[in-house]
Amino acid sequence: MSGERELNVNDVVDEAKDRADKIRKELTFSFKNLWNPEDEDEMKSIMDFSEAYKEALNEGKTEREFTDYTERLLDKHGFKRFIAGEPLKPGDRVYEILHGKALIAAVIGSGDPLEGFNLVGAHIDSPRIDLKTNPMYEASDLTLLKTHYYGGIKKYQWVALPLALHGVVILKDGTTVKLRVGEDPEDPVLTITDLLPHLGADQMQKKASEVVTGEELNVLIGSIPFPGGDEIKERFKLGVLQLLFEKYGVAERDLVTAEIEIVPAAKARCVGLDRSFVGGYGQDDRVCAYTALKALIDLRTTPKRTAMVVLYDKEETGSGGVTGARSQLFPSVQKRMVRSILGREPSAIELQDQIEKSAMLSSDVAAAFDPTFSSVSDPLNHSYAGRGIAFYKYTGARGKGGTSDANAEFFNEVTRLLDDSGIPWQCGELGKVDQGGGGTVAIYQADLGMSVIDCGVPVLSMHSCFELTSKIDVYKTYIAYKVFFEKMRE
Numbered sequence: 345m346s347g348e349r350e351l352n353v354n355d356v357v358d359e360a361k362d363r364a365d366k367i368r369k370e371l372t373f374s375f376k377n378l379w380n381p382e383d384e385d386e387m388k389s390i391m392d393f394s395e396a397y398k399e400a401l402n403e404g405k406t407e408r409e410f411t412d413y414t415e416r417l418l419d420k421h422g423f424k425r426f427i428a429g430e431p432l433k434p435g436d437r438v439y440e441i442l443h444g445k446a447l448i449a450a451v452i453g454s455g456d457p458l459e460g461f462n463l464v465g466a467h468i469d470s471p472r473i474d475l476k477t478n479p480m481y482e483a484s485d486l487t488l489l490k491t492h493y494y495g496g497i498k499k500y501q502w503v504a505l506p507l508a509l510h511g512v513v514i515l516k517d518g519t520t521v522k523l524r525v526g527e528d529p530e531d532p533v534l535t536i537t538d539l540l541p542h543l544g545a546d547q548m549q550k551k552a553s554e555v556v557t558g559e560e561l562n563v564l565i566g567s568i569p570f571p572g573g574d575e576i577k578e579r580f581k582l583g584v585l586q587l588l589f590e591k592y593g594v595a596e597r598d599l600v601t602a603e604i605e606i607v608p609a610a611k612a613r614c615v616g617l618d619r620s621f622v623g624g625y626g627q628d629d630r631v632c633a634y635t636a637l638k639a640l641i642d643l644r645t646t647p648k649r650t651a652m653v654v655l656y657d658k659e660e661t662g663s664g665g666v667t668g669a670r671s672q673l674f675p676s677v678q679k680r681m682v683r684s685i686l687g688r689e690p691s692a693i694e695l696q697d698q699i700e701k702s703a704m705l706s707s708d709v710a711a712a713f714d715p716t717f718s719s720v721s722d723p724l725n726h727s728y729a730g731r732g733i734a735f736y737k738y739t740g741a742r743g744k745g746g747t748s749d750a751n752a753e754f755f756n757e758v759t760r761l762l763d764d765s766g767i768p769w770q771c772g773e774l775g776k777v778d779q780g781g782g783g784t785v786a787i788y789q790a791d792l793g794m795s796v797i798d799c800g801v802p803v804l805s806m807h808s809c810f811e812l813t814s815k816i817d818v819y820k821t822y823i824a825y826k827v828f829f830e831k832m833r834e
């Protein structure tokens with residue numbers, strides 16, 4: 345008798361559990377880790393994709409170099425320079441370079457251009473150390489370069505490691521000299537010195553933001569003096585200047601107008617015994633630039649809506665300047681392309697309608713949850729490495745200050761497209777509410793009247809000299825952009 349009774353109770357419990365499981369499946373939602381090592385084909389695709397991506401990181405360590413790299417890549421895949429005023433037809437592949445530091449590439453769609461384009465925008469500048477306009481000096485038998493850092497860096501991360509010098513110098517006669525020192529294994533590297541711990545008693549008491557100050561980020565560039573003994577004035581500086589002139593034809597005056605950037609000399613590497621991460625400098629935001637470019641290049645059929653990749657400069661300093669996302673250059677190129685597709689002069693209101701009907705992914709890296717520093721994050725609302733492309737409905741700081749805050753309708757439209765195409769995604773925001781925050785280029789396209797939402801690859805150690813991205817996120821982001829170009833509002 346008692347056995348039968350127990351069975352009945354268990355039946356009731358089992359039934360309730362089944363019902364809860366069913367309801368849970370229908371009503372609840374969570375984002376999943378995407379690694380599936382059993383799928384050997386996918387694993388190979390992920391690993392192969394990341395090898396090419398590492399190459400892109402090594403080739404394009406500055407916005408100018410990434411622009412040059414992109415141009416080579418596009419040329420190889422049948423893209424031509426866009427010539428304003430010349431007609432464009434469906435399937436045409438074109439690009440325009442803006443001041444050597446920003447770029448717009450497009451695959452022309454088969455539909456009415458006035459119905460809008462599908463855009464993915466990313467930035468190709470990264471936090472770094474720039475030379476000051478009058479950089480060179482000698483002190484205590486050393487030759488050094490004064491610097492002014494660019495973007496949000498933790499200054500203490502930039503001392504006592506191998507650094508490379510990249511940039512352009514325009515000579516007196518107008519010729520451009522491209523400098524790239526410290527990348528070839530045969531090259532020397534430069535460095536910024538740090539204080540030895542033996543004498544670091546005072547330094548170690550300072551706040552992290554003051555341990556190394558901006559004026560202490562001085563780059564060591566040499567110490568062999570110009571021959572002739574100590575009668576020679578500024579002989580250590582002269583020794584380096586002579587080398588610079590012999591090798592590159594560059595004199596001190598040329599440095600004044602030059603743009604020279606100091607970046608980590610290390611190459612991108614696989615990280616982890618399982619090689620699951622790409623580690624390297626400048627992944628914010630070249631990971632989104634590269635995945636967007638690859639998605640555009642790999643379009644096999646002509647999409648209905650023109651697919652466009654926009655690569656911005658100056659995001660890390662607030663998107664100002666002629667090559668920053670606030671510049672009118674970017675919508676102007678879009679308008680000129682509309683005119684070339686239409687084959688007539690569109691009216692001002694037609695062009696404005698065109699912008700308003702365009703859809704954009706503002707593609708910038710997300711912060712990946714770091715269990716070592718979990719206290720700054722809300723685990724429910726953070727993006728995780730290994731869970732795919734991360735959407736940020738809003739960014740900003742101190743009560744969403746400075747955000748674009750995508751409309752629910754547009755957020756849903758984009759994620760529904762991904763759901764329907766079987767593309768996984770996650771969401772997140774940049775840390776706990778009062779912890780800090782950040783912004784992207786989204787707001788500047790929104791200002792023009794375009795529908796736009798932030799999304800991108802989660803990054804660990806963001807803005808450091810060695811940022812990390814999960815290879816599966818890089819690959820899945822590429823797939824998501826491809827679907828966006830192929831199917832958004834088709």
Ligand code: MN
Nearest residue numbers: 471628660807
């Ligand atoms: Mn950044």
Ligand code: MN
Nearest residue numbers: 628629708709
């Ligand atoms: Mn960024």
